[in-house]
Amino acid sequence: MSVSVLKPGLLSTLQDGGRRGHAAIGVGRAGAMDVPAWRLANALVGNRGNEAAIECTLVGPTLRFEHSAWIALTGAPIAARIGAFELPVWTACHVPAGSVLQLGSMAVGCRSYLAVRGGFDVAPVLGSRSSDLHAGLGHALQAGEVLPIGGEPAEPDGPAGDPRALTWRLDPQPWFDFAQAPIALLPGSHAAQLDDASRRQLVDARFRIGKDSNRTASRLDGPTLRLRAPLELISEAALPGTVQLPPSGQPIVLMAEAPVTGGYPRIGQVAAVDLPRLAQRRPGDTACFRHGTLEQAMTRLLRREQALDTLLKHIAQRLQRDGCTRA
């Protein structure tokens, strides 16, 4: 089973839950930028959980399915069609063999996920199928490439040749942040060294996502933030969500492909539960921050994980009832 890439889109990569346990040799985690969206896409096609999906950025790829397949699109709402059939998002669709899926642009947001039943089954590297462009592992999809799919072809139980969608779909809320609400910021090691004006601006100002933002970092354009005095720091471990202040005074938020070490002052840490929301801000979108505590962030994260687990179970039950479970 396979899918051929006819057009690669703007930046399409395979992502799963990421590459864990290799930071000590300089290899970061990478993985899906919007983890709940990626997990829900996998759930909608009846996957077990850690299968690789295609993460599309702003404009999606055009793909030909060489065999029939169940697919699902989540994350930023993306235009998707097979011939005249417009595919709904946040549900599963059955595509017949030979279908050409054209993914277009996203009305809002930055990243959409295309999951396929069985997962995109490229060879894992260090335990993960995620591309890490920053680390030079994997690559962005290219025209002409053929992606293997795991498992067996989906049985066409409708009229052959017609794509069709399930009769139900998920509510994208709260999984997609249409309101672009403020992002919770935990205190960073060097936040206290910001000068008074910069400390205020960090939470009062409206920042814009810079155009050179990518999977490694979201760059924030806005007021120039300054430290009271320059800090001489030695490199230490860095994390996704860390807000660094380089000498330019324009903060950067490290994202999924964060380098494993860094030496810039850390002025904050984006609450893990809000990282997928930041990942969905595209260049030009605004971002505002609010102070949060680690305790609040942990509570919100736990609540989201519980809500996600419940939803994943409901999806599995519903697919079983509809006779769409994996063989």
Added chain:
Amino acid sequence: MNAWRRCAPHSRRTADVQVDAIRFESLAEDALLLRFGDRIDPLLNARVHAAVAILQRLQPALECVPAYASVLLRFDPLAWRSTDAATPHQMLERAARAALAGPETPAETTRQHEIPVCYGGAHGPDLAAVAQHLGLSIEQVIARHVAAGYRVAMLGFAPGFPYLLGLDPALAMPRRPDPRQRVPAGSVAIGGAQTGIYPAPLPGGWQLIGRTPLRLFDVAATPPSRLAAGDRVRFRAIDEDEFRHLHLDAEPRR
């Protein structure tokens, strides 16, 4: 001056993790930083490696990320919930303190590596400028770089990139004002008071003094990185013929 000889006896006294001197900082929901100090110092770095050895043995589920003077622990906060009022970070801090204060004295398992380097010429395009800047001859720069013993303080910047402690202070050299877009894999370089090896073609601002034919990072190898944090390294000067010979051997097997 030989930093390697200075630091080695201390790092073998593995009990001196000095747990009371460690500052614990909660960085994120799944991350706790153990800070041993805030300077580049072989003694602090030796404590880092000793602490990592203990923690990896007693808490294998933790991901330990060593740096110059700190260790990051990444953990699953759901697995560290307690029945009392302690937060997962407090639970983990207690466990880490207990582990590091305990009688565990891991055997010094430091691995030694000899890295062959072809210095100068096309392999070390900055060597002549480095020698001139430092007021040394090219031969003196090579002799001093080869004479020192180094320790891998940490890996970072790119997969398998070692930051080496132990550079002869006479070889400290500022970074290039105009970083290169692409430094060849295997380039041995000086950046400030440190020396390192580019494991893959990468952009880089360090001064290139030579190149090793060895592959430092290969995802198909086990382990993928030739060097690990805490390993000891010496350089050996080789000529162009030996470079070519070893380079062929180092090509990845497919």
